[in-house]
Amino acid sequence: MWLRGFSSVPIKEKKKWDALVIGAGHNGLIAATYLARGGLTVAVLERRHVIGGAAVTEEIIPGFKFSRCSYLQSLLRPSIVRELELVKHGLKLLKPLCTSFTPCLDGRYLLLWPNDDQNYLEISKFSKRDADAYPRYESQLHKFCKFMDFLLESHAPETLHGDSYLIDWLRDKLHKSVFWTRCLQHALSLGQKDLVDFMDLLLSPTSKVLNMWFEFLVMMEVLNKMMKKAKGAGLLQGFRANGRRDGGVCVSHLLFANDMILFCDAYEEQILHVRMLLLCFQAVTGLKVNALKSEMVPIGEVPNIHILVEILGCRIRSLPMTYLGMPLGASHKSPTVWNPILEKIERRGVHGSGLWRSIHMGWEDFSKNIRFEVGVGDRMKLWTDQCWDVHFTRRRNDWEMGGVDDFLRTLGSNLPPTENGDHLRWKLTKNGDFDVRSFYNKLRSPLPIIFPWKGVWKVKALRRVSFFVWTAVWDIILTGDNLRGRWMDFVDQCIMCRSNGETVDHLLLHCGKAYRLWSLVFRSFGFSWVLLRLVADTLFGGHLRTWRVQMTSFLPFSVALCLTGPGLRDSTLSDVVKATFAADSIIGTMASIHTPGSGYVLLHHVMGETDGERNIWSHVEGGMGSVSLAISKAAKEAGVHILTNAEVSKLVIEDSGIVNGVLLTDGEQFCSSIILSNATPYKTFMELVPQNFLPDGFVRAIKNSDYRSGTTKINVAVDKLPQFKSCRLNYPEVGPQHTATIRIGSESMEQIGSACQDAWNGLPSRTPVMEMTIPSSLDKTLSPPGKHVVGLFTQYTPYKPSDGSWEDPIYRESYAQRCFNLIDEYAPGFSSSVIGYDMLTPPDLEREFSLTGGNIFHGAMGLDSLFLMRPIKGWSDHRTPIRGLYMCGSGSHPGGGVMGAPGRNAAHVVLQDVKKRSR
Incomplete structure (x- = not known):
């Protein structure tokens, strides 16, 4: 095993440390190294018998060494590799011959290379248009990655807490100003179009x-x-x-x-x-x-x-040749240029405004729908308003005086019915208040047809089906119109018969293929039905109550869905290409390719680099544990002490809310006023920190964070190299396809979406989406001669399946066999070559590596949990409500993966705080 009981001196002789780090994962080791280089005495406490956290190499099956959790290296920041001299300490990356390999069941395959010319030929096999677009797509992503480099290596400045001293408060304000100024400069360097595209990437689903x-x-x-x-x-x-x-x-x-x-x-x-x-x-x-x-x-x-x-x-239109009356290009700082303009404005004053004229333009239509209601008469103007004054045309006779008196008494007794003032009342609403909807409905022309709402909404069909038919009646389901709005090309013709233009009525009723389907349904029900000209006319009468007519009312709904489904599928182009790229956006998540914000995870897997080349995921000689080993050597050189089998049970916190040390499960206590936690936010604050020291809002936010994971890692030992029937380059030896990231079950976007939907329904994916790697194709030290180690990173597996339990050996075996059988379809004989395997489901990842929910990123990587929101809003700068406690793991900014940036940034924050306290 790697580094059992690793320590440079007997650690029990020294109990007091300047800083303690909980967890010897790569982020914890990196943070400890930078702190030790900053002059602090540092100890790292690891609960397992081996250091590295998820970046670890273990020999589970005799003779076979597995990168048990993380399996490829690309994200580790170049600045960390350079500053910690990891190459000198033994880090050796093995670049694959190809970057990605997607085999297809129809005999085709997509093999992507580091070379643009080869990629063009490969993608052209599926779509020449996509081959033309791919270089610009890749260039766009790389441009965004350059913008992200600055964010990854800067700790977030926005926090809800502040410094109590004026100088520190001003210094913090200055740091924030510098940070946001640099962010703005980098954003402006992208340009308006690229900045819009960047926001689309962060907010939109991968599919879009x-x-x-x-x-x-x-x-x-x-x-x-x-x-x-x-x-x-x-x-x-x-x-x-x-x-x-x-x-x-x-x-x-x-x-x-x-x-x-x-x-x-x-x-x-x-x-x-x-x-x-x-x-x-x-x-x-x-x-x-x-x-x-x-x-x-x-x-x-x-x-x-x-x-x-x-x-x-x-x-x-004309080009704007003047601004404020001043010619473009003139010396705008010269008073002689501005004086005539100012004098002209001063002479004119406020005259010349056409505001009231534009308001009054719609008064004729508006005034027809209002009436004036008299309240107490406070708005009446007797000399201008139309009022009634009682004038008799002749003198009253004596016998008429009684009637006149009653008339005047009647007028005098009718006081205003309300004490409110006079006001205008809107005629088109019941309450008399104006609203835009009523005026808009009054102005627009009447509908050309009577909408068959009963034929749509009264039918006992699924709500989503009724909604689809409703959109069909409103003529907004045309494939061409929808695809054009999404920047996809589409010829205006029926995609089924390709002989007529595409209209809703033709697509659903009168197309030859549609008519044959209608005829089949009519014969099945045993009656005749004449198809009407319009879809809307067909739906009239669907609300009738007879049993036979009610059965008939379902037919338009069923036939419409049968007709549109294949048409939409046929319109999708180069699905293999898109699915290959989309698979990167779901790694380690429970999100779908249609989930808003999943585009960021796509970018996250392109951020890394190997020897200056972007999007190159390399194997590590000796497995991923060699990354942790190289970092631990740099830490040892800096004076860091590492103790394994040292599980922290809780933090020791003073009554004043200041951290004072940690208590191990064996009762041993280590004292320090600075503690960095490399554990997940949930484990740190819900299990290690006493709840009474944390604000209620903070606790709620941590509990409500998304820690779901759909990942199961299967490490397999095989007695022969898998051979894919669609690609047999360099057969029977190792070919370029074996060194690449192999994508199984990622032939189409629909396939990936269906796999996620199974997990959302509580079931492991019926057709899992897998990233398959064969590190022994490049590193012969991992397996015996002629044999290989295979890593399967599978999606999606819910934490608690609804049809079984991961604690059941038979249930676990059935899922593993499901994955092996799927590989058999692409590489026959894989199942029979399996010597043994190690399987880590989400509960296993949580139990073995303390990954809450089995999430390899220490929490979801959605837009609501990144940057200033990671781990929660207001606490993204690695500090916590407990003074002296810092977060340095993947659950803090900038996020997960073997990146090292959270550890490096957290160490810089700690050193800044230590420097403040020493003044």
């Missing part, structure tokens, strides 16, 4: 990110090539920007996020060519060019501008 980026990059590249070809043919003329040394460059168009600036001469022929080119682009890609939002800007005198605008169907 991949669809949007790949399809959008392809479409923009198509338009770019079409423009260049038109320019080369002499159909368009741009302008030449002369350079100082050469002949300059000819600019015909500039592409932006969703826009384009086109430069051409003011000739009708060229504008006509532009119109034809845009129509061709629309026909080829299926995207709509919005001419109404397009604008034509003349430069100089263009007498035929109205003819040109009519050809293109756009609007006329």
Whole structure:
């Protein structure tokens, strides 16, 4: 075993330490090393018999050494490798020949290389368009990774707690200002378009990110090539920007996020060519060019501008040549330029405002729907309002005086019914209050049809099915319209018959394939039914009460779903490519590829690098335990003391809320005023810290954090190398596909989504999604000659399955065999080659490695638990409510993986606080 009882001196002789670190995982060891280099005496306490935490190598089966939990290296920060001199201490990375290998059951495979040219050929086998887009997609991710480098190596400044001394408070404010200034500088360096894309990546599901980026990059590249070809043919003329040394460059168009600036001469022929080119682009890609939002800007005198605008169907605009009346480019600091402008404004004053005119434009329609109600008469103006004054046309006779008196008494006795003032009342609402909805419904034209709401919502069908039919009636289910809105190309034709345009009525009723399905259903029910022209007409009458008609009312719902399902599946392009990339976004999580925010985990797995190359996940010679071993050697060199089999039972905290040490399970106590916890936030605060020292809100936030995991790690010893029937490169020896990350069960986005849905329903995935690695293909020290170790990182397995228990050996064996049988479909004979295996389910990961919920990241990596929200809001700078207690594990900023950044950042925070106290 690795480093059993590892210590440089008998640690029991010294009980007082400047700092104690709970947990000898990679983050704890890194933090301890930086603290020792900062002049502190440091001890690391590890509960297990071996150091490394999840980054550990263990010989579970005789002769076979497994990277038991973590299995590949890429995320470890280059600054840590450089500063701790880990290469000198024995860290050796083994780069794979290929980065990713996805075998398919239909005989195809996707093999990605570090080389762009080879990747283009591989992706072209599935989609040439995706092959064209992939370099820009990869470049975009790498650009975001550069932006993330700064965040990863900076501790978050935002906290709910503050310093009590003015100088420290000012210094903290200055640090925050510097941090946010640098963040802003890095954000501005991305540019507006890239910044928007970066926010989409953080907020959007992986499925949307991949669809949007790949399809959008392809479409923009198509338009770019079409423009260049038109320019080369002499159909368009741009302008030449002369350079100082050469002949300059000819600019015909500039592409932006969703826009384009086109430069051409003011000739009708060229504008006509532009119109034809845009129509061709629309026909080829299926995207709509919005001419109404397009604008034509003349430069100089263009007498035929109205003819040109009519050809293109756009609007006329002019470039802003002045600002506040001052010409662009003028010396804006000169008083002589500003004085005439200010004098003009002073003379005009507030006159010239057209605000009331624009408000009054809708008064005619608005006034028809209001009435004036008199309350106490406080708003009445007798000289302008229409009032009734009692005037008799002749003198009253004596016998009429009684009637006149009664009349006046009647008027005088009718006082205002309310004590409220006079007010306007809105006629279109019952309460008389104005709302936008009622006025909007009054202004818009009446609906062209009577909506068959009973035929949609009164039918006893599933609510989601009724909702789908409701969208069909409103004509908003067309595949082409929906895909165009997601930057995906689609020709406007029925995807089933490919002979008519796509409309809702044709798709669901009149298409040849749809009609055959309708006829089959009619024969099954034994009656005749004439299909009506519209979907809405078909649904009328579905609310009738007879049994036969009620049965008939289900038919439109059933047939509609049968028709649209295959059509949507057929429209998906290069699913293998997208699923290969999407698999990175679900590693170690319980999230789906359709979960908002899952795009960040996709970026998280691209952040790492090997020898300066991004997205290269390397094996480590000797297994992942060699990473921890190299760090421990650097720690030993700095004077750190490490004790194994030293499990902490609780923290010793003074009544004042200041930490004073730790108590081990064997009763031994170690004293220190500084403690760094490499455990999960839940274990630290719910098990090690007495609850009475923590604020109630803090405790609730820790308990409510997401620690779910869908990961089960299976380490397998095999007697022969797995051979994939779709790819037999270098057969029967080790081929490039064996050194890569092998993706099993990731042939389609639907397959990954279904696997997650099984786990959400409480069941282990029927078709698990697996990352398969064979480290012995590069490292011969891990297994006997001719034999190999195989790592299976499987998704999804719920912590508590609803159909069994992970404590049941038969249940565990059935899941392991399910994974082996799935591999057999791609690599026949794998199951028969298994010598033995070690299986770690979520409860096993929690019990063995103290990973709460079995989550390898110490907590979910969603957007609500990253950066300033990790581990919880207000406590992201590694400090805690307990003075002297710090978090240095993956549950703190910036997150999980064998990265080392949490440990390094936490050590810097501790050293800053020590320096403050010493002043």
